[in-house]
Amino acid sequence: GRGLELEGSSTPTSHRLLAYSDALLSIIATVMILPVAHTKIHPDQKLGESIQQLLLAKIAVYLMTFLIVTVAWAAHVRLFQVIKLIDDVLALLNLACMMIITFLPYTFSLMASFPEVPFGIFLFSVCAVVIGLIQAVIVVYGFYHPHLLNHEIQVSENQNFYKRRILKIILRGPVLCFLAAIFSFFFIPLSYVLLGLVIVFPHLTRFITWCKTRIVGQREEEEEHHSLETFTFYLSEPLSKERVEAFSDGVYAIVATLLILDICEDNVPDPREVREKFHGSLLEALSEYGPNYLAYFGSFVTIGLLWFVHHSLFLYVTKATRLMELLNILSLAFIGGLPLAYQLTSEFAEKSHNELEAIQVSCVITFFASIFQFAIWTTALLHERETLHPFAQYGGNEHAFMFAKLALYPCVSLGAFFLTCLLSEFSTAIFHLMQIVIPFAFLALRIFVRISLAVIKSMVSLSRRKAVLSEEEEACLSPTETLS
Amino acid sequence: GRGLELEGSSTPTSHRLLAYSDALLSIIATVMILPVAHTKIHPDQKLGESIQQLLLAKIAVYLMTFLIVTVAWAAHVRLFQVIKLIDDVLALLNLACMMIITFLPYTFSLMASFPEVPFGIFLFSVCAVVIGLIQAVIVVYGFYHPHLLNHEIQVSENQNFYKRRILKIILRGPVLCFLAAIFSFFFIPLSYVLLGLVIVFPHLTRFITWCKTRIVGQREEEEEHHSLETFTFYLSEPLSKERVEAFSDGVYAIVATLLILDICEDNVPDPREVREKFHGSLLEALSEYGPNYLAYFGSFVTIGLLWFVHHSLFLYVTKATRLMELLNILSLAFIGGLPLAYQLTSEFAEKSHNELEAIQVSCVITFFASIFQFAIWTTALLHERETLHPFAQYGGNEHAFMFAKLALYPCVSLGAFFLTCLLSEFSTAIFHLMQIVIPFAFLALRIFVRISLAVIKSMVSLSRRKAVLSEEEEACLSPTETLS
Numbered sequence: 001g002r003g004l005e006l007e008g009s010s011t012p013t014s015h016r017l018l019a020y021s022d023a024l025l026s027i028i029a030t031v032m033i034l035p036v037a038h039t040k041i042h043p044d045q046k047l048g049e050s051i052q053q054l055l056l057a058k059i060a061v062y063l064m065t066f067l068i069v070t071v072a073w074a075a076h077v078r079l080f081q082v083i084k085l086i087d088d089v090l091a092l093l094n095l096a097c098m099m100i101i102t103f104l105p106y107t108f109s110l111m112a113s114f115p116e117v118p119f120g121i122f123l124f125s126v127c128a129v130v131i132g133l134i135q136a137v138i139v140v141y142g143f144y145h146p147h148l149l150n151h152e153i154q155v156s157e158n159q160n161f162y163k164r165r166i167l168k169i170i171l172r173g174p175v176l177c178f179l180a181a182i183f184s185f186f187f188i189p190l191s192y193v194l195l196g197l198v199i200v201f202p203h204l205t206r207f208i209t210w211c212k213t214r215i216v217g218q219r220e221e222e223e224e225h226h227s228l229e230t231f232t233f234y235l236s237e238p239l240s241k242e243r244v245e246a247f248s249d250g251v252y253a254i255v256a257t258l259l260i261l262d263i264c265e266d267n268v269p270d271p272r273e274v275r276e277k278f279h280g281s282l283l284e285a286l287s288e289y290g291p292n293y294l295a296y297f298g299s300f301v302t303i304g305l306l307w308f309v310h311h312s313l314f315l316y317v318t319k320a321t322r323l324m325e326l327l328n329i330l331s332l333a334f335i336g337g338l339p340l341a342y343q344l345t346s347e348f349a350e351k352s353h354n355e356l357e358a359i360q361v362s363c364v365i366t367f368f369a370s371i372f373q374f375a376i377w378t379t380a381l382l383h384e385r386e387t388l389h390p391f392a393q394y395g396g397n398e399h400a401f402m403f404a405k406l407a408l409y410p411c412v413s414l415g416a417f418f419l420t421c422l423l424s425e426f427s428t429a430i431f432h433l434m435q436i437v438i439p440f441a442f443l444a445l446r447i448f449v450r451i452s453l454a455v456i457k458s459m460v461s462l463s464r465r466k467a468v469l470s471e472e473e474e475a476c477l478s479p480t481e482t483l484s
Numbered sequence: 485g486r487g488l489e490l491e492g493s494s495t496p497t498s499h500r501l502l503a504y505s506d507a508l509l510s511i512i513a514t515v516m517i518l519p520v521a522h523t524k525i526h527p528d529q530k531l532g533e534s535i536q537q538l539l540l541a542k543i544a545v546y547l548m549t550f551l552i553v554t555v556a557w558a559a560h561v562r563l564f565q566v567i568k569l570i571d572d573v574l575a576l577l578n579l580a581c582m583m584i585i586t587f588l589p590y591t592f593s594l595m596a597s598f599p600e601v602p603f604g605i606f607l608f609s610v611c612a613v614v615i616g617l618i619q620a621v622i623v624v625y626g627f628y629h630p631h632l633l634n635h636e637i638q639v640s641e642n643q644n645f646y647k648r649r650i651l652k653i654i655l656r657g658p659v660l661c662f663l664a665a666i667f668s669f670f671f672i673p674l675s676y677v678l679l680g681l682v683i684v685f686p687h688l689t690r691f692i693t694w695c696k697t698r699i700v701g702q703r704e705e706e707e708e709h710h711s712l713e714t715f716t717f718y719l720s721e722p723l724s725k726e727r728v729e730a731f732s733d734g735v736y737a738i739v740a741t742l743l744i745l746d747i748c749e750d751n752v753p754d755p756r757e758v759r760e761k762f763h764g765s766l767l768e769a770l771s772e773y774g775p776n777y778l779a780y781f782g783s784f785v786t787i788g789l790l791w792f793v794h795h796s797l798f799l800y801v802t803k804a805t806r807l808m809e810l811l812n813i814l815s816l817a818f819i820g821g822l823p824l825a826y827q828l829t830s831e832f833a834e835k836s837h838n839e840l841e842a843i844q845v846s847c848v849i850t851f852f853a854s855i856f857q858f859a860i861w862t863t864a865l866l867h868e869r870e871t872l873h874p875f876a877q878y879g880g881n882e883h884a885f886m887f888a889k890l891a892l893y894p895c896v897s898l899g900a901f902f903l904t905c906l907l908s909e910f911s912t913a914i915f916h917l918m919q920i921v922i923p924f925a926f927l928a929l930r931i932f933v934r935i936s937l938a939v940i941k942s943m944v945s946l947s948r949r950k951a952v953l954s955e956e957e958e959a960c961l962s963p964t965e966t967l968s
Contacts, residue, residue, distance in 0.1 A: 017795065019730070019733060020733045020736065020795075023507065023733055023734060023737035024737045024740060024741060027738060027741040028744065031741055031744070031745050031748075032748065034745060035748065035749060088792075088926070089927070091792055091795065092792065092923055092926065092927065095789070095791075095792060095923075098740075098788070099784050099785070099788065102740065102741060102743075103780075105748055106744060106747050106748050106751070106752070109748050109752045110752060110766075110770075113752050113753070113755055114755060114766055117766045119766050119767055119770075120766070245500055249500065249503060249504045249507055250507060250737075253504060253508045253511060256508060256582075256586065257508060257511040257512055257515055257586060259586075260512065260515070260586045260587065260589055261515050264515075264516065264590050264593050265522075268590070268593045268594060268597050269597070271597055271598060274598070282598055282601045282603050283603055286594075286603075296587075297583065300583050300586065301583070304582070304583065305579075307504065307579075308572075308575055308576065308579060311504075311575065312572070314500075439576055439580075442572070443572075443573070443576070446572055446573075
């Protein structure tokens with residue numbers, strides 16, 4: 001049997017399967033923003049109240065779904081760091097796992113609509129347990145066919161040790177969920193606490209260990225580094241940079257395309273209405289939607305440039321630590337909120353007293369999305385030797401420019417926020433025009449940094465040449481030697 | 485200037501930018517199925533008529549958008565086969581290009597709603613022209629900074645020749661669109677003909693050349709091969725397999741996740757309704773949605789397995805020819821129609837006289853999606869030396885299994901279609917259960933093929949051993965030597 005299987009060798013590397021899983025998971029994580037963004041708000045209603053209403057229910061669903069799906073994604077990444085080759089059985093098991101994960105947002109919506117009914121939380125927990133079990137089956141299958149495993153584990157003698165540890169990491173969440181499912185019939189609050197624990201647990205242990213190393217090993221930097229390493233080993237390796245990028249790309253891509261869907265569904269005028277109301281003039285009918293187009297292009301530019309900043313940053317990231325991953329996920333959670341910002345600013349454009357509040361919400365979302373990107377960068381700088389490419393380290397060629405890129409959006413969104421407070425005539429039109437102008441700021445920035453770098457370089461080389469020339473005078477060397 | 489730029493060296497390979505573009509483009513191509521799927525059909529209305537109504541407007545919009553976006557995608561792939569490294573300016577230009585492409589579906593919706601008004605087609609053509617111009621700027625920028633180019637072009641002496649040819653290929657479509665924009669104010673039908681030409685043109689020229697080689701070079705296979713090669717050179721290289729896979733993955737992923745969005749928006753019961761209608765029993769309220777869950781899981785399994793078949797096929801495809809790419813895009817266009825199939829079968833489950841027609845539509849969509857996959861495979865077999873891995877060629881280990889995998893869905897969907905004609909009691913529930921059972925058929929197939937292969941092998945080795953033994957008796961060799 002074994003010989004035949006190796007000969008048949010339908011065991012390619014898992015690259016495409018993983019890319020597909022990343023795409024699925026990132027879309028599922030983000031797609032729950034749509035019910036939030038599509039909540040109808042009457043233009044006469046005060047936005048303040050309706051936002052509070054939204055915050056309590058649908059945004060909570062969105063955020064929790066996002067975090068839970070990212071937890072499932074992280075488990076998936078860990079799993080396929082152990083299993084490197086995929087055969088048909090594993091591919092089918094993985095698809096089954098994806099199917100249950102896509103069902104999670106629905107169970108979560110049930111839970112949010114009926115928080116006091118045990119069935120919602122029961123269904124959710126059961127799904128989580130099934131996902132855990134499928135992943136455990138994948139691990140067991142992988143260890144039963146060792147040629148599918150990671151090379152390091154394949155050659156190690158402690159395969160059983162690895163197997164038990166990986167199963168323990170994977171089944172930790174499902175066991176908590178299983179308890180939650182049981183308690184859902186007796187005492188629902190405990191179930192919620194248990195589910196919350198599933199999300200927070202990895203980060204909590206990380207934080208506790210971090211505090212410990214801070215308190216105990218504060219003096220000797222060497223020791224801290226050491227304990228940090230044993231810790232990352234303990235909770236297994238950090239996630240692969242490639243998959244972090246793929247997941248992030250999925251989120252940015254779906255957010256950018258959700259916008260056009262809204263435009264296509266809401267802003268194509270009805271032929272009958274055009275005939276009756278606008279005397280058959282399509283242009284006149286479309287001019288009503290002018291602010292929506294502006295909002296669309298403004299939002300798309302914002303998403304595109306935030307992706308661009310993320311892309312530029314991760315070009316120079318050589319290894320993403322767990323804290324950087326957490327910050328990245330928080331940034332993505334706010335990126336996922338951008339369709340809501342678009343909806344608010346296009347809905348309340350120039351026709352209601354909520355206009356400024358809508359702009360403020362947009363600014364807050366953009367600010368948090370970009371400030372977490374900035375935090376990834378500062379965190380990376382703390383351990384720059386391990387995490388960053390030399391170009392981006394202190395004194396590297398790209399360091400100043402990277403800083404400027406990352407600082408741009410936090411500054412702009414803060415600035416826009418304060419403008420809404422100071423100027424009562426600030427409008428969505430101005431806001432969106434600001435958004436559209438920013439890419440040119442990027443290019444201007446690039447040119448400015450280049451010119452100033454060139455000036456500094458020429459000054460440095462000038463002073464160096466002077467020094468060389470004075471040395472020359474002293475030592476009387478031939479000029480060709482110094483110039484070469 | 486130049487030295488500084490090379491030192492700054494923010495010129496990585498374009499991998500991540502291309503993956504992101506593929507994700508964006510595949511989602512945009514597919515997302516227009518949503519207005520089709522969300523068209524409300526009264527349960528009492530005859531499905532036959534409403535389908536005709538749909539076919540005429542929204543499905544046409546979907547299909548045309550899909551084809552146009554794939555044309556834009558193909559141009560994008562060609563472009564970045566020439567330009568291999570990306571700097572900030574190129575990344576921003578690419579994002580600008582993506583922004584205009586995401587706007588295409590909207591202009592197309594306008595065109596479909598107001599076919600007789602020139603503004604719709606004018607706007608569409610202008611977008612296409614702008615996309616072409618941005619791509620031309622990218623090419624010019626790339627040739628101005630030759631270190632960004634493909635290595636082969638970089639070292640060749642005929643850079644200007646390449647530049648002109650690439651610009652010609654890229655600007656061919658926009659020039660036609662520019663003419664269409666001008667004619668839209670004088671004679672609209674001509675504009676439509678020109679736009680149709682943009683979509684059909686690459687395939688048309690390919691078909692004409694193919695016919696020529698058929699008629700002229702039918703006798704000598706060598707000659708045909710030769711002319712085929714010069715032809716692919718003429719229309720530049722076939723698209724890279726990696727990007728074909730990435731685009732396909734995007735389509736499969738968005739289709740799979742659009743389903744859960746529908747479930748989440750439509751099938752969470754209203755708390756007030758549960759209180760009043762079901763006496764507070766959530767389970768009873770949810771049991772109303774039972775058929776929808778079944779439809780969801782059935783559809784997800786279908787999409788997942790069609791992806792799996794695609795994945796298995798492309799594992800053994802070493803090079804995708806242009807005909808294979810065309811077939812792949814046609815297959816994907818039907819894959820994109822699966823949310824419509826889901827919507828129909830879940831809407832008309834067990835409560836209307838349209839149930840069987842809904843199943844038939846599902847079968848037709850699945851059949852075409854899978855038969856085009858099968859056609860990719862047969863096309864690949866025609867030139868199996870160039871296009872397929874030895875395992876999948878005639879007589880390869882995986883050949884029989886691959887055939888079985890690819891034939892499964894066409895057979896099943898045809899079978900289900902005929903069952904709806906023969907059995908009046910065939911229902912959506914049975915149909916979805918069939919869909920869910922199919923993965924087990926996959927596994928059974930695998931085991932069956934393995935066993936039969938093992939039987940054949942043992943028979944072959946048995947007969948060989950007999951032959952060896954008879955030789956042994958003749959030559960009196962030691963048994964250890966023959967067994968090794």
